[in-house]
Amino acid sequence: MxxxxxxxxxxxxxxxxxxxxxxxxxxxxxxxxxxxxxxxxxxxxxxxxxxxxxxxxxxxxxxxxxxxxxxxxxxxxxxxxxxxxxxxxxxxxxxxxxxxxxxxxxxxxxxxxxxxxxxxxxxxxxxxxxxxxxxxxxxxxxxxxxxxxxxxxxxxxxxxxxxxxxxxxxxxxxxxxxxxxxxxxxxxxxxxxxxxxxxxxDGNNEPAVVLLTPGIYNSAYFEHSFLARSMGIEIVVGADLVVENARVYMKTTKGLKPVDVIYRRLDDDFLDPKVFRPDSLLGVPGLVEAYRRGNxxxxxxxxxxxxxxxxxxxxxxxxxxxxxxxxxxxxNVPTYLSANDADRAYILEHADELVIKAANESGGYGMLIGPQATKAEVEKFRGLVAANPRNYVAQPVxxxxxxxxxxxxxxxxxxxxxxxxxxxxxxxxxxxxxxxxxxxxxxxxxxxxxxxxxxxxxxxxxxxxxxxxx
Amino acid sequence: MLRRVADALYWMSRYIERAENNARILDVNIQLLLDFENQNEAAVRRHWEPIINSLEDRELFFSIHPEATAETVVDFVSFEKKNPNSIYSCIGRARENARTVRELVSSEMWEQINSLYLYLGSERSRSVFAGSGYEFFKSIVDASQLFQGITDATMNHGEGWDFLQVGKYTERADRTSRILDVKYHLLLPTGEKVGGNVDVVQWLAVLKSCSAMEAYRKLYVGQVAPWMVAEFLITNDTFPRSIRFCVNRLDLALHRISGISHTHYGNEAERLSGRLSSDLAYSTIADIFSFGLHQYLDRIQSRLVEVSKAMLKTYCDWMEEEGKMHYPLKSPAEA
Incomplete structure (x- = not known):
């Protein structure tokens, strides 16, 4: 300002x-x-x-x-x-x-x-x-x-x-x-x-829309419930939903009620243990099949x-x-790709001046802020970049x-x-x-x-x- | 309504009611002691152990404290985190349940339960507590009643509200039976007679803890006797904390949920609650005393558990397979 x-x-x-x-x-x-x-x-x-x-x-x-x-x-x-x-x-x-x-x-x-x-x-x-x-x-x-x-x-x-x-x-x-x-x-x-x-x-005019949350122990749970409330839709956890004949339903006090649109606040990996991570307890078995069939x-x-x-x-x-x-x-912010040989050479040489980020992390994790890092941290990232160039990018501060x-x-x-x-x-x-x-x-x-x-x-x-x- | 949501509303309501009644029980016991200030230590102790017995937390209590004194019991029932039924734990769990159903409770309800929870965790509540037990317990009872008033005035009186009623009246019937039972466990000092001075004071305390003094006095002018107090708190059909009143309300709420006329039953919960309700309507206090007051109250408590289990099975069970998809927020067993 x-x-x-x-x-x-x-x-x-x-x-x-x-x-x-x-x-x-x-x-x-x-x-x-x-x-x-x-x-x-x-x-x-x-x-x-x-x-x-x-x-x-x-x-x-x-x-x-x-x-x-x-x-x-x-x-x-x-x-x-x-x-x-x-x-x-x-x-x-x-x-x-x-x-x-x-x-x-x-x-x-x-x-x-x-x-x-x-x-x-x-x-x-x-x-x-x-x-x-x-x-x-x-x-x-x-x-x-x-x-x-x-x-x-x-x-x-x-x-x-x-x-x-x-x-x-x-x-x-x-x-x-x-x-x-x-x-x-x-x-x-x-x-x-x-x-x-x-x-x-299916172009349903009165679709049932729900918000799928990982649950109250998720750090963003407040937001999930806030949005559901202000939209007037149900907030559900995976166990509230069940798939039968490739159709998603929620379990209500009056029986099963069909669901048409899911605003999911759950990453792909956790959505359906039958397709993605089998150990996920947060998702809904069969959800992906219902999605594929367009239901x-x-x-x-x-x-x-x-x-x-x-x-x-x-x-x-x-x-x-x-x-x-x-x-x-x-x-964009100027970015060096460590997969490119010239860029990688630059990154390795200037690691202590750059911000280095893993390609698929967020929330401030998996990154190095060169100028504020210790020598050991900089060395660690140099090693990571050299070992797995596809997975890193770097940007000037x-x-x-x-x-x-x-x-x-x-x-x-x-x-x-x-x-x-x-x-x-x-x-x-x-x-x-x-x-x-x-x-x-x-x-x-x-x-x-x-x-x-x-x-x-x-x-x-x-x-x-x-x-x-x- | 989602089955999980019905479950959370039911438990939220029960826990708040439980916290309020714990505060009532402790408050009355403290006041009772003031009437017998010159008692020896052993006599004082006799006043506190019955509370632990009546709340059925004996084992846990004695695993934490070597003996039941005013301090240990009051702390155990008020603040003990290890005690899942302490006021602190109940409000914490009520709030946890409220958090899962914030799209259904009004903002005012949420703010009330949340600020009560924050208050209980704060230094302020500890200092109020240290200064005057009376002030502290009153603040809990007031907060619970404020919550219920806010609920009545701000929440849609639909299915969700009915589940709150089911929870509230189940818990209240159960707690009134336990408050009566405290008196059963409370032994009279040697030399005191049933119907004597000390006995009457103790029965008055029971009435007070149910806010029943004025209502009782209008009905039984000038008389306090064990069977009258018990009759009032068990079979009266207009006093909002009597067991019969609570069971009637519970039965009505269940029928509103199913939409079935209350002269019939459509599921096991309704059958059980209807039967309990008519037993209460057709029992005389003489029947109850000849069965044994303590045994009768015990029976009421287990029949309430049966109603509750049947209700949960009909409307609330929502886990696929027990143990497989264990969502962390699983309501505990009946207390």
Whole structure:
């Protein structure tokens, strides 16, 4: 938010006035109010240690992140372009594989991707939609350019925090909303349930839609129940469902009731012990067969994880050109593929300056932040990259833009990212803003909640008339 | 409604009711002691062991504490994490169940149960507890009643609400029988007669712990006798904590769920609850005393267990094969 050191960008001006007017006491009071409100509502995630799960609230920073409308419109166009290309890519990769035949992406990259599901070659998904819900992580560099850090095309989480953060802010700073015209986000759940209903397999007008959760011990359970509640659909665990004659039913007090669409918050591997991991107790035996026969639909589709692979990510700009004939609106973060000899040599030589990531891990796991790592850690990753080049990519450390955050004693600049949520149905819907995650530890670039990250409300507001002057 | 959800609602409701009744039992016993302050230590101890006996947690209790004193029993029934029926455990489990069915309980209900849970885990509850047992137990009873009021006023009175009623009245009938039974275990000091001063004070305490004092007094003006108190708490059909009242409500809720007229039964649970309900309607207190009060209450408790088992089998069992797909949140056996 700072144009130069200490000079706030114009759209933050009113906000800073409000925070500067506010005494320390008032600020503390509001902060406690927000924390209490989140705790009482159970807006928590679970941290496990010593076998005892404790619930924590996702640290919430009171100072909102502001995105001017013009900046947002640009992001929105970029995201719409990207998800369109990704869905076309998934169709292609599970059908003709033109993109491999034309050598835009090496066939080996796809065949060796952990989440590629060759079992589904030639399978047609309803309305040809693979990724219904996408949570794309963006970062803004020091020159103000937004880059895509990753596409979460399997089960992106966090949207409930986006919605709850807004509720809390409205309760605590009602006047501030009057001064800014903040674009509303609360239509998300309605848009999502509309989308889920629209992809019912046989075009059923009154489909039964359920949300499949791994259960209350899953760290995102709050979100699952929040979404089910706000959509007015049943939340089910695997054991609530049963498959008979390739049809999925839920077990109710009045007998078995058919299910048409499953918004699953469970990875492919756990969906059906008959097809994927046989030891999964979370899934439903026979579910995949019902899906194959077109008797039930899954959102997202099985096999979208191939688009999440960090090596495949490298090729998304090429996909956009290939399928849409357009230039990518949002660039990737510059990425080195360790599978390429030249890149690998560079990575091995500069491991201590780079961020190295395993191709199929998420949540801040399986990665090395070179400049902050010990010598031993850097060595370990050098070994990993050399031994298994297909499985690693590297990126330069991007100096993320900062936003003011309240840290311990005062307001300081902290690194942030942005995860907008994209819904892809008969139309593309992106609620304005998204989840802004903030690395509350000084100097930290990691925004994951397990590693001292928190979140902020994200406001898309109309541009200031005098913005150009600054 | 999902079978798992019906199960969770039923248990949530039972656990809250159980926590409330534990608070009632302890509160009354503490107050009772104030009336006999000059008793020796052995006599005081006699006041606490019956609670453990009546709650059927004897074995667990004595594996943790060498003897039943005011401190050990109150702590065991209030905060002991190892005791699955302590107030703390009950509220924790009620909340755990509520968490699985948040799409069905109103936000207000959830916030109430959640803040009660957070309160019980906080320093604040400990200091209230240390300052005055009365304040603490009252806060639990109040919180439970607030929860029930919120439930009535904010939740859809459909099938889910009926499962809450089944849980609440099953538990309440069971607990009232146990509160009565505490008195059975409570021996009179030597030299005291049945119907004597101490005996009357003890029966009054039983009434108090069921919030039944005023209602009782209007019906039995100026008289307190064991058979009258027992008659009131077992067979009265309008007092909301009497066993008969609770069983009637339980029976009605079961019939609302199935949609079958309550003069008939459509499943085993309804058959059992209907039979229990008519036994209570046609039993006199003389029958009960000649059968033996303790034996009678014991029988009531096991018949409630049978109703509950049949109900769970009809509506709630949802696991494919026991043990194979063991979802972590399995409700424990009846207490």
């Amino acid at each position: 700072f144009a130069a050191e200490g000079v706030a960008r114009p759209h933050y001006r009113k906000l800073m006035e409000r925070f500067q007017d506010m005494g320390r006491e008032e600020f503390e009071r509001k902060r406690a109010l927000a924390a209490q409100s989140l705790l009482n509502q159970g807006v928590t995630f679970t941290v496990y240690n010593n076998n005892e799960g404790t619930e924590r609230i996702f640290p919430f920073d009171l100072i909102p992140r502001i995105i001017p409308a013009s900046e947002w419109d640009f992001i929105e166009r970029g995201l719409a372009q990207r998800i369109t290309a990704l869905n076309m890519f998934l169709h292609d990769v599970y059908h003709d594989q033109r993109i491999l035949k034309e050598k835009i992406i090496p066939g080996e990259t796809i065949r060796s991707a952990a989440h590629f599901r060759p079992e589904f070659m030639g399978f047609d998904v309803p309305k040809d939609i693979y990724i219904h819900i996408c949570g794309t992580d963006l970062i803004r560099d020091e020159s103000g350019v937004y880059h895509v850090l990753e596409d979460n095309a399997r089960c992106p989480s966090g949207v409930s925090y986006m919605l709850e953060n807004r509720q809390v802010m409205k309760r605590i700073f009602p006047k501030l909303f009057g001064r800014y015209s903040v674009r509303p986000v609360d239509t998300y759940s309605e848009e999502l349930v509309k989308l889920l209903r629209s992809v019912s397999p 039930v639909n899954l959102a997202n589709a099985i096999g979208t994880g191939v688009a999440d692979d960090k090596v495949v990510y490298y090729y998304v700009p090429q996909m956009i050109k290939f399928y849409l004939g357009e230039e990518p609106i949002l660039p 991007v100096n993320l833009s900062r936003a003011p955050a309240f840290c311990e004693e005062s307001i300081e600049g902290r690194h942030i990212d942005l995860r907008p949520y994209i819904l892809y149905g008969d139309k593309i819907t992106i609620v304005p803003g998204g989840l802004t995650r903030v690395a509350l530890r000084k100097g930290s670039l990691v925004v994951n909640s397990s590693q001292g990250g928190g979140s902020k409300d994200s406001w898309v507001v109309d541009d200031e008339p005098d913005a150009a002057a600054c």
